[in-house]
Amino acid sequence: MDGRSETAERTGAGLPQTWTARNAGMPLDLDWVRSVQANRSAIERRCATLPGRRSVKKAHQAAWLCKAISLIDLTTLSGDDTEGRVARLCAKARRPVRADLLEALGMEGLTVGAVCVYHEMVAPAVAALKGSGLPVAAVSTGFPAGLSPFRLRVAEIGESVAAGAQEIDIVISRRHVLTGDWEALYDEMAQFRAACGAAHVKAILATGELGSLRNVARASLVCMMAGADFIKTSTGKESVNATLPVGLTMMRAIRDYHARTGAKVGFKPAGGISTAKDALTWLALVKEELGRDWLDPALFRFGASSLLGDIERQLEHHVTGAYSAGWRHALA
Numbered sequence: 001m002d003g004r005s006e007t008a009e010r011t012g013a014g015l016p017q018t019w020t021a022r023n024a025g026m027p028l029d030l031d032w033v034r035s036v037q038a039n040r041s042a043i044e045r046r047c048a049t050l051p052g053r054r055s056v057k058k059a060h061q062a063a064w065l066c067k068a069i070s071l072i073d074l075t076t077l078s079g080d081d082t083e084g085r086v087a088r089l090c091a092k093a094r095r096p097v098r099a100d101l102l103e104a105l106g107m108e109g110l111t112v113g114a115v116c117v118y119h120e121m122v123a124p125a126v127a128a129l130k131g132s133g134l135p136v137a138a139v140s141t142g143f144p145a146g147l148s149p150f151r152l153r154v155a156e157i158g159e160s161v162a163a164g165a166q167e168i169d170i171v172i173s174r175r176h177v178l179t180g181d182w183e184a185l186y187d188e189m190a191q192f193r194a195a196c197g198a199a200h201v202k203a204i205l206a207t208g209e210l211g212s213l214r215n216v217a218r219a220s221l222v223c224m225m226a227g228a229d230f231i232k233t234s235t236g237k238e239s240v241n242a243t244l245p246v247g248l249t250m251m252r253a254i255r256d257y258h259a260r261t262g263a264k265v266g267f268k269p270a271g272g273i274s275t276a277k278d279a280l281t282w283l284a285l286v287k288e289e290l291g292r293d294w295l296d297p298a299l300f301r302f303g304a305s306s307l308l309g310d311i312e313r314q315l316e317h318h319v320t321g322a323y324s325a326g327w328r329h330a331l332a
């Protein structure tokens with residue numbers, strides 16, 4: 001098997017995205033929510049073993065990196081975003097790696113999972129991605145703090161859906177978690193989901209602001225009960241974003257919810273994931289905790305603005321044996 005077919009063989013990356021059935025949610029089960037605990041020291045010990053232990057090499061590594069690309073929500077969430085920057089980002093989303101490298105890897109047609117932008121950039125992104133089949137995700141509900149009037153947060157979802165967003169990344173009210181007001185969190189999430197209609201909804205927990213892993217586990221569960229299609233760690237704007245302990249806590253909540261209800265909820269770590277090595281560690285954790293089914297854009301995404309550049313650099317090294325400067329892999 002040559003390098004090209006071997007890499008393509010080892011990954012399903014680049015295949016068309018197929019959504020699994022949506023999470024229908026369930027009535028709020030407060031006994032279940034309040035029974036949930038998280039053992040921080042055990043969780044941290046488990047995570048500490050990962051980066052050193054899981055190391056894939058050569059064609060295996062290239063295959064995993066192509067898989068990682070197919071799972072990226074390629075993101076720009078800056079106050080100085082312009083239509084031009086978003087158009088360049090969308091061009092990168094359509095063809096995330098240089099054509100000669102993709103050809104050498106046998107991965108022609110590889111794309112990222114989605115493009116993620118603020119509301120005002122949804123229409124330009126939809127236009128730039130026309131014909132690609134790639135969805136646009138909009139951050140919403142007063143992202144990142146989520147403290148604008150509730151009716152405006154709900155209306156913002158409708159505006160983004162009308163502009164063509166197929167995925168909506170909402171932010172929860174952190175205060176509902178910090179005060180243990182699970183009914184309020186459930187009601188908020190259920191109303192956000194209803195406002196999304198056919199668009200898939202990702203619930204951003206902003207875990208760096210939730211105080212404890214137990215709160216992260218409980219908030220994950222409540223959002224899933226209220227119908228979240230995905231749970232997402234962070235906005236990328238908190239001082240602590242996607243960490244492995246938070247990720248493990250959320251994945252175990254997803255696993256428990258699946259065991260109890262049969263529904264598969266997706267997971268999106270976001271914020272600060274910027275190296276190929278980070279991506280491989282996350283994918284190893286997902287495979288071990290949730291299984292292969294979750295290594296699919298329908299059930300897993302990286303929320304990342306700069307990860308793709310480093311992955312492309314590593315793939316170039318795999319194909320050519322040489323590293324190029326990081327600036328040669330600009331995203332937008």
Ligand SMILES: O=C[C@H](O)COP(=O)(O)O
Pocket residue numbers: 075077116234235236237270271272273303304305306307
């Ligand atoms: O949802 C995505 C995050 O905002 C991206 O964070 P990042 O810029 O640290 O990769």
